[in-house]
Amino acid sequence: MERDLPDRDQAIPDIVIRRLPIYRRGLRHLLDEGRLTISSNDLADEIGVTAAQIRRDLSYFGRFGKQGKGYDVPTLVDAVQQILKIDRRWDVALVGFGHLGQAIADYRGFEPSSFRISAIFDRSPNRIGQVSAHGVEVQAEGDIATLVRRAGIRMGIVAVPADQAQEVTDLLLEGGIEAILNYAPVTLRVPEGVWVREIDPISLMQSMTFYLDADDPPGRSGSIADVAGA
């Protein structure tokens, strides 16, 4: 039996959805450079996938390119943002205000995005009552379910130690959270219909060592040394 998992949306493979943010970033970059139209080959180069891949992926959502004219960049940016539903503001609850949580609360990548960390929670009495750089006060972990539900927050970020991650996840779920970004190195258990994506630095690093020449003696690094003029 052939299928793409997870299959909550039979029609559109999740891998396509995961590529759309990358398309959007490339398109925004083109817009910032003042490009209003782009050929499918140039767009493919900008994004780092094939033109055929882009066509296939976008075909799930309608017809975007014009024969012989390529893509209209502003139209395609708007379309992708609408598809991803990031043409609106999404409030996010951050759990954990240790080093990692504070780094996330300060993360400059959120500023131009549609995501706002509008609630922060921690279990440590020392941290409860602290205020983030963006003016959000840290509240008690025990109040997660009540406060998240009251504020209608539907996305959460788990930034607590691994052994507390499931516990705070359960509180987020109790509050009605439907999507979780997990920084803890554990697999969270969530019910059907709730989405989890993981920040997984180890997998990313493992996917780079493949390319490193394992037989290089330490201290020698070939072409890079040449590039750096060392």
Add this chain to the structure above:
Amino acid sequence: MERDLPDRDQAIPDIVIRRLPIYRRGLRHLLDEGRLTISSNDLADEIGVTAAQIRRDLSYFGRFGKQGKGYDVPTLVDAVQQILKIDRRWDVALVGFGHLGQAIADYRGFEPSSFRISAIFDRSPNRIGQVSAHGVEVQAEGDIATLVRRAGIRMGIVAVPADQAQEVTDLLLEGGIEAILNYAPVTLRVPEGVWVREIDPISLMQSMTFYLDADDPPGRSGSIADVAGA
């Protein structure tokens, strides 16, 4: 022209390499549960891809499954680890010892991995000389190139603010670093032959909002509330 980018290794698409760490994690999980053999369908379910995908991906590296017997788990784990070259220790230089850098230095996911943060750098005089939880002393950013080269370190992690990320990247490159995990929300410029992977929380969150029902009024969350018994 059809090709997978980046095409530094023509034979094996990068997307296949990026999936191998996920296969490895699933296989390790099976091993922890005492499973020594597994059918290709059960392995597919465990990992969350199709059996055909696994077969295609693994076919780049040899023949692993046995007709009618499925996969031998320990053999496949070993093979994937060898392919990824994570059957050995890799030293890593971490740049940035603010909140994010401290969180990375403490990250428990590194412990069972083949990666060791064996050098830490920062530009702040207050942080230079501090010692991480794992006993690594923070050194001056200006010494990156010399110390990284001397130690033969080939992988780096960039955990500095966005506006300093390129500068420290250039120092890492000068020291001979060949692969970088970038936490800063900027695209790093590196020469051909150097690999960069990004920690990109925004893209991951954008790939979840697609699935959220945008018309839900705040405070109501359907099946999840039912699951949580709220």
